[in-house]
Amino acid sequence: MKELEIVTKRKIELLAPGGDVDSIKAAILAGANAVYCGLDQFNARNRAANISFENLQGILHLAHSYNCEVFLTLNIIIIEREIPALISLLNKLVNTSIDGVIVQDLGMLYLLRKYFKSLNVHASTQLTNHNSGQIKFLSKLSSTRVNLSRELNIHEIQHLTSVAHENNVLTEVFVHGSNCISFSGICYISSVLSGNSGNRGRCSQPCRDQYITTAAGKNYPLNLKDNSAFFDLKELYEAGVDSLKIEGRIKKYAYVYTVVDAWRKQLDTFHNQNKIGEDNSHLYKVFNRDFSDTLLKGEISKNMFIDNPRDHSIKHLSEINSYASADEVEAGQLKLYQEKEEIKALVEAKINQLSAKKVPLQIHLSGECGTPLKVSVTTPERTFVVHSECDLLAKGTQPLDYEMVLKRFKAFNDTEYFIEEMSLEEIKADVYISFKELTSLKKRILYLLNGSKESLEPVQVPAITNLGLEADKPSLSVLISSEEDIYLTDETKADIYFQLPNCFKDKCSDFTDLFTRYKKLIPYFPSVIIGEDYSIAVEFLKQLKPKLIVTNNTGIAYEAYQLGIDWIAGPHLNIVNSYSLLALKEALNCSGAFISNELNRNQIKGIKKPTNFKLHYSIYHPIVLMTSRQCLFHQVTGCEKNRVDDTCIQACEKSSSIINLKKESFMIEKSKGNYHTIYNQNNFLNTEILNDLPAVFSSFMIDLRDVKTETKLASSKSELIQLFENRLEETANSETILKKVIQSTTNKQYKKGI
Template sequence: MNKKIELLAPGGDIDSIKAAIAAGANAIYCGLNKFNARNRAANITFEDLNGILRLAHKNDCEVFLTLNIIFVESEIPDLIRLLNKLINTSIDGVIIQDLGLFYILSNYFKSLKIHASTQLTTHNKGQLKFLSKLTANRVNLSRELNIKEINHLSHIAHQNNLLTEVFVHGSYCISFSGICYMSSVHGGNSGNRGRCSQPCREQYISTPRGIDYPLNLKDNSAYLDLPELADAGVDSLKIEGRIKKYPYVYTVVDAYRKQLNKFYQKEKLNRDTSILYKVFNRDFSDAFLQGNLHKDMFIDNPRNHSAIHLAKQKGSLSEENLEAAKKEVYEQSMDISAQVKKIIDQYHAAKAPVEINVSGQDGLPLKVSVTTPETTFDLVSDSNLVNTDKQSLDYDGLLKRLKAINDTEYFIKNMKIGDLQTNLYLPFKELTAIKNKIVFRLNDSREILPPVKIPGLKKQDRKQTKASLSVLISSEEDLKLCGETIADIYFQIPNSIKDQSKELMALFTSNKNIIPWFPTILIGDDYDAAVNLLREIQPNLIVSNNTGIAYEANQLGIDWIAGPQLNIVNSYSLLCLKENFNCSGSFISNEINQQQIRSIKKPKDFKLYYSIYHPMELMTSRQCLFHQVIGCEKDSIDENCIPNCDKSVSLSNLKNTSFFINKTKGNYHKIYNEHHFLNTAIVTDIPDFFSSFFIDLRDVKTETKMEVDKLELIKLFENHLEADSHSTQQIKKRIHPITNNQYQKGI
């Protein structure tokens, strides 16, 4: 094979980064102690970064920095300060999620390569085109995709100047990444902020099937699938695990490096996976890659599976066998740690020392000699030194002028001025020029880039506006509401649209006033069917929770609103959508609080929307969530499950909090919060800000009860927007129980 595939390893701390380099990683992704999606990892400081870059590049290994969270408005100034520091490092790319950060990077920091995070849930070709327009260089494809789907998307990505990367080892998420709010709603730890507390892996009250951990998946492992991934055109194989320690990182990276080398040399691949069971695992599955979404993907234990695996290998899970296996696993773990520690101790991630010698005499140029571990070079001033009684050169003044060297991959260890005559003067601009030349040489001949100043965004004058009401439905029976209200009516399009294309075409053709509402997930043929629907019905306006559909709507000249699942939390995200894709309006995220919403600056001629009543969708899964709860007559999902399955069930955690699993025809499995979200206060809390307030009247079962019919509820909300206090009280009385914790806490 001519093309070499990148092996991309996690680096949660300095020792793990050393381990990845020592084991043969081609690239590492790591995060600073701020602004990244693994806050539970130790992470690194900016002071550490330059030393890490030096070590990695010395070993032909690239470094990508994770900035893959959503940013609230108050964080943007700190973010820009960080970017201004990063542009003068040798960082090889930044991994991002926030659309506002895409806008900032593509407009103001063009030297930084952009990698689209898995948090962007990329799974269709329209999304690839969307990201390409935002100048992304590569994209991480959704973990739920199979080899055939990856092959297709890699081909499209390459046509649009994008590289593709795929997770090949480590934890699976039960939800599509980037659209899970379970941790955010329950505990205030948003997964989109790097704070996921993994409530999906918690113990639950035993289900009817006798399962205690019904949402816990086995780990991903594509160790035996590398040839198929290579044939699919994947450019990078990514190992998950930034909260894992150095023994794990070294063991897994080393195993994949050796397997890849066998593949390149056309040798028989290793079928023995025992080495991967010697470090933390929850057993392994490649079911998503193989397109076999089987009940065996689950495991009823979130803890380390190593001892159980070893005991099984030795014949049985008897108590005696299991205890012996635990002891052996522990001893193996100690041995691996000791062996890897010896290896990584030979790698040094510190910045390199610089020795500086400054010399000069009256009437001659200033000479600065620089010595690094690799080389020695001399620089001289353009002007000659002159004798003076004022502003003469001294040690402290020179050190202050040259301190920028400490912001590179080097630091000033020692500076000598013994050969510099006293009472000499040189203009500051000459000293600055010498400093810049030194940094240029140390930075592999890269010029120092001046700080980028981003123009401040101005708040638009708020004009007194009357906000309208909009309503989401998903049942044809509710179409009768269109003739009974002036509210905008959105109609939800299912995830599996290909099987309902004709019916949907007829529905929208016969009901010109309803507005199509496109879902977050549209994979393969379903995406193509959704695009075809757009082209055929040519609606005046749509709402899209999928950036691929947003891209196509813009191409077709169709007005579109960014849906709530795009999770918009800052002004620059709004600018990104408006300026790049002609977006006419956007929902503001329900994850943020009143103050965080207030700080957002609306672009000119742009509408803002907010959901004040809805069932709280916590996650969407491509897997069947009934297998572990009530069971299913089928062992795996087949072509009939998504179009036809229609049922729901609840489960409860040990705190007696209930969660509702809801599967409707044509849609993936979803988990909903036990209570609907209701926030009537925002209408008066932030007046004249939103163009429309939204209520979701789909028939989603939770513990929330609605004691009025849908039409009466619409009338109550319409009156509420007219400041009718009686209607406001009736809403609170007729809908219960409810929550608005996210509006109170924010992120």
């Protein structure tokens, strides 16, 4: 054991995954303070078994009897036609004892903030939460907790937690389980390759696939070790983190129990004895890809990768034991398999003793004419009695009978309880009571069953009408990232966006000078801006005070709002419904937004824009599959450095490619000041939308940055801009000419949608 100098007082929540009922039971028994689980709709683990709403009610009762909270994952983007079903679900959830909902979609944040205020809102890691402005952005949209990006180091976590607490927001950090190689929420590789969007909970995990052996000799170049901060508890405590989250909603009950149990014991040892346990052997006895905590330590290195996505348990056993022969290896493996089966059997026996079924109610009604109706309600834990406020009558519309009572009391079956038995045997003769009085009795019983919490009537959310006037003839906008292309500002009337880098270190004054000299340039911010780079980016905004920006980062959006700068939500903010537009406009004074390129024609068609709000769409661009803080060249071409440092981000400029077993190639680019990005082999080109959805969009963007893909251009950038302008003007043959000039493109995402 490692002795610690500090005396611990503050408790940290241990948050466990629950992909099905058995896993939830396992987490509760192993000592989780909270579990997160998903229903069979609206959650980002489509491959998990998930649970029904009926299951949820029983789970809530079980968990709360063990002082364990339950958070519901609603962490996908919601397309327009799903909004009525979502509102219906939220109307049900407000009358449950759910402890919080985990959310990605900005439109859902809007609905929760405006109509369902009783629900605690947790911002999902799918919102790519990594800077202080994003914490404030989410706080303004009523988030009470933020799940921070996995890529952050302990110093960045500490700073963001401090900012969060200043804004009455809790922080949650992933501490164990699978690591994504891409920043969550801005990974589109599964969406592009198979139509299974990670933002819809359908990720097919192509990052775990085998690829043609790279020059560095790797077959799984995108495959990371699992995350485990098991020995970093002291640092997380000192950083002020509120919740430690274990990943694994597609894992089964034996895995969940083993991992949660190990973490529970580690936490208890830390809290009670001021010690950190040094034995993590139990974590190796269930599925793992070996472990790494280097992201947390800020040491992004080649040691984070493992060239095999399968279970590492057996290999780890061989590594820690010095077997003298093949027979000893086989015997050791057999022993581990047996131990795994024993763990499974032990956990199964434990969880079978728990019931996650809804709680039975026995209801007995009694009374006679001239006395109040007496309703006795019995649960396994207690009995209580309520009386009607009016006496039973000898005359009325309908005599009090079983069907009449059940019609009013059947609402109990929509709670954590169900009517097992209902008796009217003690009702003397035919008596009458008003429907209104029975309804009042129902509400009082629900109030007592729900822990003295009033039931809420369903909210009727007003339908959104298309308040924005039809768009004028759409204009063109152009994205560039090189000073060599600034000449284009003199050759077109199109808006020219200039892509800023992920990392601003020592560049603030340079960029301020650039935009001061070229007044027509509009700053275009990337999705990821972390730590000092974020502070410098904010300083740049304050110094320049541009009239307009485009941003894919909600932290920059918040700062623009604070500074009174007009801003447009970029294409990687995953805007897919009308309520997202309302959230951005009403809460943060946004003037326009790009609609996600993951949507198809029909999914876009239903979106309605607010008054004085413009819709934008990227009609041509290299397709970003993922952005990573890791160095991808370690696994692809090799690199002389073992770890990423500041000079890598600022100075490294490389490109390469990987090829999967289907012979599809993906371009890896590392440009100066930016993180590693993987692009699709073919650029996105969608001119069909001009005919499909006329008078919807105010502007169409074309991305002319120098990103090398297999798409080839047979004209200069100036000529290409003119061709797109001709297409917007519907010049004869402009479509045909464009498709001849731009070769090898795709609009598969637009065809399929999400």
